[in-house]
Amino acid sequence: MTVESTAARKPRRSSKRTSAAKTPAKTPENSGPQLVQLLTPEGERVEHPDFEIDLSAEELRGLYRDMVLTRRFDAEATALQRQGELGLWASLLGQEAAQIGSGRALRDDDYVFPTYREHGVAWCRGVDPTNLLGMFRGVNHGGWDPNTNNFHLYTIVIGSQTLHATGYAMGVAKDGADSAVIAYFGDGASSQGDVAEAFTFSAVYNAPVVFFCQNNQWAISEPTEKQTRVPLYQRAQGFGFPGVRVDGNDVLACLAVTRSALERARRGEGPTLVEAFTYRMGAHTTSDDPTKYRADEERAAWEAKDPILRLRTYLEKQELADAAFFTALEEESESLGKRVREAVRAMPDPDRLAIFDHAYADGNPLVDEERAQFAAYQASFAEEGN
């Protein structure tokens, strides 16, 4: 019996009803027999009957490179926040495999609806990483054109984007296109009504959408047990579509499972819920203090399952990458860090009048009036010479 099904048992009628029992930290080993894994934490290739994958050495190195550069970018952004260059940062540390695996499963014409943490998926879409920093620096609320890379703006209100993804997918189906749509969200977000409604709509309209839930075990301070008493992937069944739990620290499994779900969507067979079972190694955001609610040992246990390390072990053992590859990547990583640092420091503050830009597409006399008053007021300071 899995840990989850024990937790799902009906609580007894006793005074202890409300005091939730301590659930042991879940790791891929004890997270249920259904966990799809293709590369073990020790870097061994294993097979799964439903999810095969055959990648060339170059493709494997590509996945490794994506993960390393994404982690580097993320570390740089965290450092920039510490230096006061960014107001906030939501780190993806530990979730690289879930993001790169799923991101690399996508076709160019697919459409992505991210949360605020999908920096690795953005990387796969070709969004310039420096574009992601504007909203965290406080110079804009997005800063990229979603249609350039079919990568929607980050959504901060948790769960909202799952409905947008569903609607977009309904449109794709109406158009007779064979693109697929993917919506990212967290285990915490799975509690939102919007997510349940997205499940309902996507099932009813057979929308070509993949729900990609990164269960990183925490929603700020609340463990997954505070959101659900059944494994998240099993929720899909009640809505009438399949759910799969994949080892979220295994980039190969994430790629294979997402690819299969996307293909299913393309074939007109409707939505799939993918639960990537992973771990948030850092704080929720730079404003968070995980020591208030989380034991150090838990992180240590997950560090042994590091998604980057296990692929490196595999590449080395199989001699799929040589020292020159790793050295070159190290250099590339350094220069990415430098580029990001410089770009952030050079990022100008927006013009004051930008407050009024784009409030409406067709203009609005009230906004025009307020803009003019604001401009005149600002100009009055210049006249006074201060």
Place this chain on the structure above:
Amino acid sequence: MAAEKMSIAKALNESLRKALETDPKVLIMGEDVGKLGGVFRITDGLQKDFGEGRVIDTPLAESGIVGTAIGLALRGYRPVVEIQFDGFVFPAYDQIVTQLAKMHARALGKIKMPVVIRIPYGGGIGAVEHHSESPEALFAHVAGLKVVSPSNASDAYWMMQQAVQSDDPIIFFEPKRRYWDKGELDTESIPGPLHKAAVAREGSDLTLVAYGPMVKVCLEAAAAAQEEGKSVEVLDLRSMSPIDFDAVQTSVEKTGRLVVVHEAPVFYGSGAEIAARITERCFYHLEAPVLRVGGYHAPYPPARLEDEYLPGLDRVLDAVDRSLAY
């Protein structure tokens, strides 16, 4: 406990603690309110002392938080729920507007809805989108709800006590950029009623009306105006619904001039309501039209522009000058 200096955050924490101690039916609910003590630590230590049955970490579902609070209230509990940030109240807006606000009236007064919804609100902390909004007018517009916002530690403590004891649903807006401001708090003095405005500073030339985060700015503006020989009265509204119009009227009859200041957009904002009522009540006392200072009809801007967006000392003083120039 006698008079003591403490932050608004601490005063709220003490007040919630007292509410839990006094009435076993009081519950605290919300995201991260337990072990973490809330993202602003307003509920710090409460779960440790009162247990998970009284201080409840909820699933991440605002509609669920308010909807179940309504059910608990029907069952005789007095839930005090936390919405983590202003911009996240909207998933719960349906429950608040269509259910919470109307329940008492629909039951012909037979049931009560003693629910407090705490919302850290307003800008000035350099946050990302949806973390800096002032949606008070959206709630004040709804009959059945009461909407309040303290501006200092003493009010934070006492208004929370009164809100928890109220049988009406209260939307309790906490001025998040003032959380760390310290003030005098006497936990034994008997406070005035929850919906009564307070004169924060006496003056005779003009009245500034504000609430929550803008009271401090208005007090600073009044002090600056004093240096230029202008005597400005500052009225801390404390309650946006109902509004203590008598207090505003008394002040305006004395000064003849009124400027309403809030962070929320001016358009359809609480300033509009105050201006209209006071114009009706004090038409022959007014020496100038009622002026409003507030946010623009534009989405709350990114952090680097919020100082331009939020009414600061200069914009308030500018309005004071314009009013006095009539």
